[in-house]
Amino acid sequence: MTDTRTAGNVARQLNELTPGSAVSLQMSVDNYLDVMRGVLDMYAGKRDMDTIYVTATISFEAIKRIMAALDIDTSKVYFVDCISHIMMGTEAAQKDERASLVESPTMLENIMLKVEYLMRRSQSKEKLVVIDSINSLAIHNNNWILSEFLHILVSGLRIKDAYTIILSVEEHSTPEIANMVNLVCDSGIRAAKEE
């Protein structure tokens, strides 16, 4: 794992990936905003790629607010929101054509289907899929099904030359989750907590 401390470093390492790569991006809770800036602004934004952002942690609306606060352009970010429905807060997502709702983070097949739909809709030459985060998905799914999900999703995206970033939160990670992610990823980036 590479030790990366800033958004710029995250972006720099992502820029070294070849098309179809899958990368595990491990971060601390404290690094979340740096990682967002690094991935969405300094990496995907600079390369003008469409980003499909699968959020199972917080609602897409909350992420959009964070991005707005960070002054990150979200016009090329499309959300697959797996959390708003179970929180009974779907109104904003229904009004935003860049948001697709999945009823529950347990509906892993539907996450794949929404990603596939957005991939087909995208006109962008390069495409990025961000899974935020494997730990949140692990709350709702057992390791067997989650592992199978990652394998099918990442394999499918590889064929299409899309980049995949799987976010994991250090504080919530377990060896099983780390193994599961490592199995499908080509490389890992560690956005470590400042000492």
Next chain:
Amino acid sequence: MMPPRTGERERCVTGIDGLDTILYGGIPRDNTVLLTGSCGTGKTSLALEFLIHGAVAGENSLFISVTENSEKLLANIIPYKFFDRDLIKSGKLVFVDLPAMYERLGMTKAELTMEEIDLLVAAIGNLAKELSIRRLVMDSITSVCYKLKTPEKIRDFILKLSKTLSDLNCTSVLVSEIAAQSSAYSTFGVEEAISDGIVLMANMERRGDLLRTLQVIKMRGTMHSRAKYVLDLTPMGVLLVPLLKGGSSAT
């Protein structure tokens, strides 16, 4: 999508990527396929998409609506990115309401006679011939069967219809309605036995989530996957992904 192997039957490419992959290239040409499932499983949407892709590819396509007025059907159609209403204006995609056909043929009684069955099959065949139809959907065959009543008549009707359409080089999809928890593939138990293929669509409950699934049970003339897939109805058409097996025990 996997192309058909040399020596295999010519395919009718459905245009639904996932389904063509499952069928190793598409439905074998001139087959009659039973598309079966309970309500809300996406049968009509999938059947319509099959016809639209055919019409876009230049194959004249006919939708015979039995249960729903075709105008209402079109009003509720998914806003497919690939659907152009000019396909209807140009006659590539034709909608016919069967009740209107019954009326024209004077079939006003609740039950059709054997002679009327022949008349109905001939009328559908003539229409398909006249319009050079290569793809046909009947939605639903179950509603027609209610007018036939007996297994003998149902068998006779489907066999004659399949033969007539197959002779016209027309690939057909007969939509069949079954009860939600049914273990059979058709309401009358006859339709499934005499079709060339069976595509089963269902609602599968897993830990309180309701997933739409599709499974090809049989398809004469081709190898095919027998696995269960999860589908979504989108403006880009029907999308399919494999059902995750890790969850199959957690129902």
